Amino acid sequence: MTTKLSSRLPLKYIGPGRRHVTTLKSSDLLVDAATLEYLLKIFMVVLVLFFIFCFTFDQTSFLDRFSHIPHRDLLFYLFLSGIVFLSFGVTFSSKKTARDNELKIIECSENGIRLGAGKFDIAQTYFLSWNHVTVVEAVAGAASSSAKSESSSHYLVLDTIQKNVYQLRWENAFAWVDEEEFFSIVRSSASHARLNFGIEEVHRPDKLDTRYTNLWLHYFSAPTNRQRRGRLEPGEILQDGSYEIVESLSGGGQGTAYLAKVDRGRGNLDSIPDGVDQVVLKEYVMPVYRGNKLEKRKYNELSEEAKMLSGLNHERIVKLYDCFVEDHRGYLVLEYVSGFPLSRLVKEKGAMTPEAVAAIALDVTGILTYLHDRERPIVHRDLTPDNLMLDESSRSVKLLDFTVARESSVQRTATIVGKQSYMPPEQFRGAACPASDIYALACTMFYLLTGVDPKPMEMEPVSAYREDADDGLDAIIMKAGAFELEERYPSAADMTVDLNSWFRSRQEF
Numbered sequence: 001m002t003t004k005l006s007s008r009l010p011l012k013y014i015g016p017g018r019r020h021v022t023t024l025k026s027s028d029l030l031v032d033a034a035t036l037e038y039l040l041k042i043f044m045v046v047l048v049l050f051f052i053f054c055f056t057f058d059q060t061s062f063l064d065r066f067s068h069i070p071h072r073d074l075l076f077y078l079f080l081s082g083i084v085f086l087s088f089g090v091t092f093s094s095k096k097t098a099r100d101n102e103l104k105i106i107e108c109s110e111n112g113i114r115l116g117a118g119k120f121d122i123a124q125t126y127f128l129s130w131n132h133v134t135v136v137e138a139v140a141g142a143a144s145s146s147a148k149s150e151s152s153s154h155y156l157v158l159d160t161i162q163k164n165v166y167q168l169r170w171e172n173a174f175a176w177v178d179e180e181e182f183f184s185i186v187r188s189s190a191s192h193a194r195l196n197f198g199i200e201e202v203h204r205p206d207k208l209d210t211r212y213t214n215l216w217l218h219y220f221s222a223p224t225n226r227q228r229r230g231r232l233e234p235g236e237i238l239q240d241g242s243y244e245i246v247e248s249l250s251g252g253g254q255g256t257a258y259l260a261k262v263d264r265g266r267g268n269l270d271s272i273p274d275g276v277d278q279v280v281l282k283e284y285v286m287p288v289y290r291g292n293k294l295e296k297r298k299y300n301e302l303s304e305e306a307k308m309l310s311g312l313n314h315e316r317i318v319k320l321y322d323c324f325v326e327d328h329r330g331y332l333v334l335e336y337v338s339g340f341p342l343s344r345l346v347k348e349k350g351a352m353t354p355e356a357v358a359a360i361a362l363d364v365t366g367i368l369t370y371l372h373d374r375e376r377p378i379v380h381r382d383l384t385p386d387n388l389m390l391d392e393s394s395r396s397v398k399l400l401d402f403t404v405a406r407e408s409s410v411q412r413t414a415t416i417v418g419k420q421s422y423m424p425p426e427q428f429r430g431a432a433c434p435a436s437d438i439y440a441l442a443c444t445m446f447y448l449l450t451g452v453d454p455k456p457m458e459m460e461p462v463s464a465y466r467e468d469a470d471d472g473l474d475a476i477i478m479k480a481g482a483f484e485l486e487e488r489y490p491s492a493a494d495m496t497v498d499l500n501s502w503f504r505s506r507q508e509f
Contacts (some may be wrong), residue, residue: 009167013135014159020167023101023117032348034134044359073489104166105177110189113182115166128160130190135159135477137196184299199295228327231256231282238326243281243333256283259336271322272333279321283331302330305402308378309334318389339392339399342448343385351451354470355506360448361476362499363397364388364441368492372434377408378431383440384422385447408433421453426459426485428457433487438495445473457483 106114106125137157154170174182175506177278196343238247243260250257258281262272263287272279284302302323309332310321322333331365342360346352352360364383371378379385380402389403424439425431450465457482463469476498482488489495 009139009157010198011137011139011154011157012198014137014157014165015193018159018165019167020157021103022167023103037190058475062320074230102172103166104172104175105168105182108177108182108185110185112189113177115168126470128158128166130193132160132162133190133193134156134161135194135196136186136190139196140200144148171227172469180303194382211287227330232258238281238331239266239324242269243279244280245281248257250282253493257281258283269322273321276321276335279337280318280334280336282332284332284333286325286328286330301332301403304404305334308405308407312371312378316396317370318369318398318400329413337389337391337398339390341386342388342390342397342444343402346388346448346451351466354449354473357445357448358473358499358502360388360397361441361445362496364399364444365496365499367399367444368437368441369432369496372408372492376406377434379408379434380405380437380440381427381432381445382422383437384419384421385444388444406432408444423456424485425457425483433485433489435485438480438492439482440497441492442477442479446481447478448475454481472505476502 044185098156101117103115104117106116112127112129113449114125114127118124128473136332137159138154140154158166158168160166178258178259186193209371231248232238232243232245234247235244238245241263242260246259246261248256249259260271261275261280262279264272272370276323284298286298286302306320306323312320318337319335320332321335324331361498368380368383371380380399380462381404382401383399387399388397390397406486422440422443424432424436427436442459446452446454446459446462449462451467452465454460459478461469461478462474463471476495479498480489480495489498
């Protein structure tokens, strides 16, 4: 086992003077097997070039150019060139071998982590139980000019009861293990260990969007006590004054949504477009205690919604500007839509006209076509009048609340989510699919036309509630809300075709 003196890292809990383990491999040879392998490859290249020279050029005329040099001097120059070549090869290959032999996390589980230099060289790995880990620190070292990215100067340091301190460069530590998964396991399985997260941001170029990639880092670096209790009050500030609470917009089982003012003079708000002075802060309250199953579930809900929204870009889907964690509460910074949910409009003004409902349905089928036609289709699973907001400025609807939205999968889930009257039978079985959103749209249209929630899994014609019901629009609703999957519209785009045909027929009439 090879060790070296601790580098000058800003460690909080690990004392100075300790010897830090950076590799589990060592070699007593001046030139090890890996170095010899590289030298052999270089020698073979030179040999090939020599044969090409011999068969391509006239060697006699070439050698005549050196005839004036004494043979002894010529041999000396050749020998010196060989020494330089050998030194260069040994230095280059030794540095590469040293980098290859640096510690990496091979695998991570609830029992512990396996450290080693190579993923498939199990004999050269070491298993470290979480019971033996006393300190976990993520710190930023001094950045070097040769570093390829800012993360190249970051380190993960683990202290143990055996007094061994394992120091891993960030890109090595997480070459095969996801950072978010690692720190989640640390919080649950090594809750006894002292934690220090001294890194403000980690750049992950493999991710398509950076707004949510550091959410886990903010969460795991939070202190272990909560400062605020209950709901936030108007005037309270978050993110060092970047956001000031104006009022509470809603509250429920999923958390509370707040209207907040944006102060561009505080913090980095580059992700919020110019001209936007109000946003919605959707709050997720996190448990304080580590290792709590509820903690992991609530964090996963926050992370999944942030990740999903960050990959969406549609004019009728509420936009995600940013996300952060503060005081054991996670926040999504969302676009503020000035308007009212459709459910409130119906309650205050009564049922809508067929033309208004068909226009809203066309907006929604456009949204669903965008979500369902993605490479990995997204099923909203909670499309209801409560989650459709009528924008006062554009008079179009916007889809909100992706808390329970998921990528479509053939794999079933035991979790049943959604509003009962708007859920199709397959969603009750835990097998929601894109057609489930089409069913929910049919239920929404029924509600907008009647002011009554549909019966669970029993779509009735609007004509049973309204004498002036339009038969053509009623037929579209009944097809979209069919009990059997194969009887519904195959896609939202097909439903759009029928809605447009209905509008044309109305104009001709």
